[in-house]
Amino acid sequence: MFERMDKGQRDSLRFTFNGAEVTGQSGDTIAAALLAKGHRVFRQTPTTAAPRGPFCMMGSCFECLVVVDGETVQACQTAAQDGLTVTSPPAVKDIP
Numbered sequence: 342m343f344e345r346m347d348k349g350q351r352d353s354l355r356f357t358f359n360g361a362e363v364t365g366q367s368g369d370t371i372a373a374a375l376l377a378k379g380h381r382v383f384r385q386t387p388t389t390a391a392p393r394g395p396f397c398m399m400g401s402c403f404e405c406l407v408v409v410d411g412e413t414v415q416a417c418q419t420a421a422q423d424g425l426t427v428t429s430p431p432a433v434k435d436i437p
Contacts, residue, residue, distance in 0.1 A: 356425035358407075365421045372398060372405050372416035375427075383407050383416060385432040406430055 351366040358375060365374030372395045375383065382392040383405050395405040398417045405416040408428045416427075 354421055354423045356421060356423065356427055358427045359429055363427075369421045370417050371407060371409070371414075371419050371421045371425070371427055374421045375416065384429045387430075387432070390432050 351368060354365050354367060354369075354374075356363055356365070356371075356374075358380060363374055363378050363380070365371075365377065369377070372383075376395060381394045383394045384407065385392055393404045393406075395417055396402045397404075400415055400418045403415060406413055407416045407419075408414075408430055409419060410426055413430055
């Protein structure tokens with residue numbers, strides 16, 4: 342289980358991930374907020390549809406790719422903000 346190291350109270354924020362509301366804290370990346378809420382799979386690989394989620398949490402592996410307001414970004418390198426619309430990139434079965 343992922344657990345916050347900083348137990349202090351910070352301002353909360355809300356965004357959606359694949360249509361579900363997620364609450365996070367100011368200073369969270371999208372990946373940190375999603376992991377704290379129990380989301381482990383962020384996307385599927387485009388070739389085999391294997392599940393993928395954050396691995397390195399420092400921007401090296403690109404396993405945490407998500408789509409934020411229409412742009413593909415690394416969730417571990419993108420600050421969570423109020424009102425974002427975050428989705429998984431299209432999987433193989435979703436590509437015509």
